[in-house]
Amino acid sequence: MNEPLRYLYNESYLEKVVNSCNDFPGGLLGPHITQRGLVISVFNPQARHIQIIDRNNGRVFDCSPVTDNGLYGALIGSNTTIDYFLRIFPYYGEPYDTEDIYNFPVQTTTQTGYLFGNGVNYNIYEWLGAHLKTIKGISGVLFTVWAPNAQRVSIVGNFNNWDGRMHQMNRVHDVGIFELFVPYMEAGEIYKYEIKTPEGLPILKTDPFGNYQQLRPDTASIVADLSSYSWGDNSWIEKRSTDNTFEKPMAIYEMHPGSWRKAGVNKDEFMNYRDIAPVLADYIKEMGYTHIELMGIAEHPFDGSWGYQVTGYYAPTSRYGTPEDFMYFVDYMHRNGIYVLLDWVPAHFPKDAHGLGRFDGTCLFEHPDPRRGEHPQWGTYIFNYGKSEVKNFLISNALFWVEKFHIDGLRVDAVASMLYLDYGRENGNWLPNINGGNENLEAMEFLKHLNSIMDKRNPGALVIAEESTAWANITKPPTENGLGFTYKWNMGWMNDFLSYVSTDPLYKKFQHDQLTFSMVYAYSEKFILVLSHDEVVYGKCSMLNKMPGDMPQKYSNLRTTYGFMFAHPGKKLMFMGQDYGQNDEWKDTMELDWFLLDEEPHKQMQQYVKDLLHLYKNEPAFYQQDYNEDGFEWISKDDRENSQVSFVRKTSSGKGNLLFICNFTPVERLHFPVGVPCSGVYTNIFTSDNEKYGGTGLCKSQTLTAQKIEHDSRDYSIQYDMPPLSITVFKYDYVDDKKIEAERKLAEEKRIEQEKKLAEKKMLEEQREQEKVERLAQLRQREEERKQAEQTRVDEERKQTEKAVEEKKKLQRKATKRVDTKPATKATSKATAEKPATKTTAKATAEKPATKTTAKATAEKPATKTAAKATAEKPATKTTAKTTAEKPATKTTAKTTAEKPATKTTTKATAEKSVTKTTAKATAEKSAAKTTAKATAEKPATKTTAK
Known part of the structure; x- marks a missing residue:
């Protein structure tokens, strides 16, 4: 013992360390700067000598014993730490090099402990337990454990001969977390925690957060690496997050892996997860199940508990393999389209000494009052x-199974x-609770918290x-x-129905x-x-043997059930x-009686369940509206005398609805009337009485047409040969007869209204057509009348023209005779000139359309030089006629007119007829032209006329 070195230590502290009663040995052990410089202390009761070797220069420092029970120390002298390792000389065996376990920084952060202490460190499984780490370039295992009331916590195992003095852990947080990094340790190492209770008694405990344990009866934890498995179900997890399971089929196959099938010649060995996976997946797919629910996966010491008394909440049981093997199992199921559920037990835990009970010597996980804690x-x-x-601990555990092992949901026991x-x-x-009631308020809040965080972090995962x-x-x-669960087992239905x-x-x-x-x-x-x-244990009988009657009736009853x-x-x-009609109750120590499938009744039962499962998955009416009241309708529910019921399951669209008719008696009923929801055809798609399932085959009809015969308070019904002890399924498309009738009436009314409108339109069109015809007739008549009037007018004008021409010819002849017999005298001309020109004459002259022709005719007359000049200077236009009309007739005109006895009539006729040219020609032919021209030239109004 090195007395000069010992004075550097706190004596009380030193005694606690060497007696393994200290909760922070790192305060003494490892490197520490003192007034004398750097002191490195090592506690190893199994060593006879220890050396400290500087990695940088290879310098060796021999440690001196500070006590006589394993504490060694060396005064390096430097005021700074050095990079070093230890060389241990054990009492037995060869020297070996290792690291100083107290020469590594604390890994648990203040935040980690704070969140855990407040119950919201949902990833605490990443910290507590044993985890492979690399610190300061050294690989090893970081151990952390929660034991707030412990005097001291050590890691023990084969690596230190189960000596609790060797690897004492440091308390690193006020919440009670202990930590220690063990360099060079690898996966597969077994370990436990040795905990010194407040009373000073050492106890051995399995790691509460350990991921792997020894197969019972051994109870040590095993270091496991959960990061080494490469998952292949990423698309599955993505798809799961958007699943609406409420409207999808869910047929769960509950199974106990240890007794589903056994391995070994004597069928008394457990199958490995990897061996179970392909066989189970094939069976699940063939039968038509959608989910499997696994019993007894979390580690448990007693086989007879079926996994409901858990000691290793974070460890898949080693009965069937390693954690990595279980990952493979889950991954394989997902790649085959099968959901995986686990039984999870947060309600209670066993009193096994290595488990959670009295973990640090106190009621750490359980309630201290036995009225609530046991x-x-x-x-x-x-x-x-x-x-x-x-x-x-519990919430993190639920998340652990879903997030680390990709479990699709938990069934909370x-x-x-x-x-x-x-x-x-x-x-x-x-x-009682604080309100005096029997409700566990803390448990309620825990369940709400659990379900809320599960839904938030893992949408689509079921609880x-x-x-x-x-x-x-x-x-x-x-x-x-509410409590926030996704689903609830219907235990009430199960108890009533089985009864x-x-x-x-x-x-x-x-x-x-x-x-x-x-x-x-x-x-x-x-x-x-x-x-x-x-329901198939503890003397309750198998499902088959619950059924009344002889064996054929038992099978019929079970199919109907x-x-x-x-x-x-x-x-x-x-x-x-249950799906093949197991004869005996379930025994967890033996595999199922698969040999029964060599017998026809069991084979038929399995075929029946298989067909039923596939029908269930293929017909949306079975599952689409499971939680919608509109998806179900009783047809007959009160026929207790016949022990029969009938009801309808509906799809959301009304297409592919299903009618179920159940007979729970061994009596067949021919032509049995059953009310139906509507008219139409009802197709028999499934019956439990089919001969291939072992039934009578009574119901042969494939389709039934609803008749307008009232039954079961329905307007329509079918007659059906009901087999004994059976259920029959009819498929139909919903027809709303009342709606159809209302729509028919409405359509009829619309049709009548339309026809009425068409008739009115046709009548109106005919009326318009008649009016059009009449108008056309009137127009034709008017046109005929006009043409007739026009023809009459033309004829009348022609006659008058001819008459006027004749009269003119007569006058001309008379004038010619007068010229020939007696020359015109001045007196006669004067008398004629002195007569005022009548309005009629002026008007007649104005109305003549052929003035130009008249002028031309006049111009052609062999008039005197003066008259010819005057006439030539006048343009033969309508202007001449107008000028003539606007001016009083000249004396010459008056004279000429006076010489014609029929002036008024002739003038008017000449104005209305286009005969001017003829008259002008006649005038030109007058033999007295020269005399007339001369007379005209001698008239005093010649100048005016010329103008």
Whole structure:
């Protein structure tokens, strides 16, 4: 013992370290700067000598013993730390080099401990437990454990001969977390924690956060590497996050891996996860199940507990392989389209010495008051849901299975025992809550917290409650004062239904309500209908042997039972062995009686369940509206005398609805009337009485047409030959007859109205056509009248023209005769000139259209030189006629007119007829032209006329 060196140590501290009573040995051991310089201390009771070797220069420092029980120290002298390693000379064996376990920085952060202490460090499984790490370039294992009341915590194992003095851990946080990094340790190393209780008693405990344990009866933890497996189901996890499972089929196959199939010549060995995976996946796909629910995966020491008394919450049981093997199993299921659910037990844990009970010598995980901390029926501890670290332990564990092992959901066991403070207790043996009630308020808050964070972090992951009471709002979200579970086992339906189907048919009518009552509350929660392992153990008989009657009737009853279960709203769960009619109860120590499939009745039963499962998955009416009241309709539910019911399951579209008719008696009923929802054709798509399943084959008809015969308060019905002990499924498309009739009437009214409008339109068109014809006739008549009038006018004008021409000729002849017989005298001209020109003459002259012709004719007359000049200077235009009309007739005109006895008539006729040219020609032919021209030239008004 080096006395000069010992004075550098705190004596009290030193004694606690060497006596293994200190919760922070790092305060003494490892490198420390003192007034004398750097001191390195090592505690190793198994060493006879220790050397410190500087890595940089190879310098060797021999340690001196500070005590006589394993504490060594060396005064390096430097005021700075050095990079060093240790060379250990054990009492037995060869020297070996290692690292100083107290020469590594603390890894647990203040934040980590703070969040854990407040119950919200959801990734605490990444810190607590044993994890492969590399620190300061040295690989090893970092150990952390929560033991706030321990005097000292050590890591023990083969690596240190299970000596608790060798690897004492440091308390690194006020919340009670201990930590130690063990260099060069690898995966596969076994270990435990040696904990010195407040009373100073050392106890050995398995790591609560350990990921792997020894196969029972051994109980040590094993260092595991969970990061080495390469997953191949990323697309599956992505798809799961968007799944709406409420509207999808869910047929769960509950199984116990240890007894599903056995390995070995004597069938007494466990199969490995990797060996189970392909065989199980093929069976699940062939049968048509969608999910598997695994019992007993979390590590448990007692086989007979079936995995419901857990000691290793973070470790898949080593019965079937390593954690990596289990990862392979889950991955294989996902790659084959199969969901994986686990039984999870946060309600209680066993009292095994190596487990969680009295973990640090105190009631750490369990409630300290036995009226809340112990379960009298099961002899187990109950978690203290009011402690933040315990809640964190459980919530983190649920997330661990989903996030690390890609589990698709958890079935939470024994929820009722968590919710009621008096569950399984006698009066006076339970402690009320602060309000004086029997509700476990802390457990309620824990479950809400669990479900909220699961949904937030892992959308699509299921959390299913096995809750056997009528606790309200199990599947409602916490925001609606619910607990937030995704689904709930329908234990009420299971108990009532099994009681009903196991009753002799003669007495079923007295228990008819047990068959129908479940629909009263079917939509109060999101239920899963279950026929679980609990119903085929402890003297309850197998499902087949629950059925009344002889063996053929038992099989018929069982087929009807399964058929009704799948027809009833809710998701489905069946325990292994039930699908082929296992004869005996389930025994966890033996594999299922697969040899029964060599017998025809069991083979037929398996075929029936297989066909039923595939029908269930292929027909949306079975599952699409499981949680919508509109998806179900009773047809006949009160026929207790005949023990028959009929009902409808509907799709959201109304296409492909299903009618179920169930007969729970061994009596066949020919031409049995069944009311139906509507008219149409009903196709028989499935019956449990099919001969290939071992039935009578009574129902041969494939399609039935609904008749307008009222039955079961329905307007339409079918007549059906109902087989004994059977369920038959008819498929149809919904027809709303009332709506159709209303639409027909409306269409008829529209048609009549349309026809009326068309008739009115046609009448109007005909009327318009008639009016058009009449108008055309009137127009034609008017046109004829006009043409006739025009013709009459033309004829009349022609006659008058001819008459006028004749008159003119007569006058001309007379004028010619006068010229020839007596020359015109001046007096005559003067008398004629002095007569005022009449308005008629002027008007007649104005109305003549052929003035130009007249002028031309006049111009052609052999007039006198003066008259010819005047006429030539005038343009032969309408202007001349106008000028003539606007001016009083000249004397010459008057004279000329005076010489014609029929001036008025001739002038008017000449104005209305285009005969000017003829008149002008006649005038030109007058033999007295020269005399007339001369007379005209001698008139005093010649100048005016010329103008």
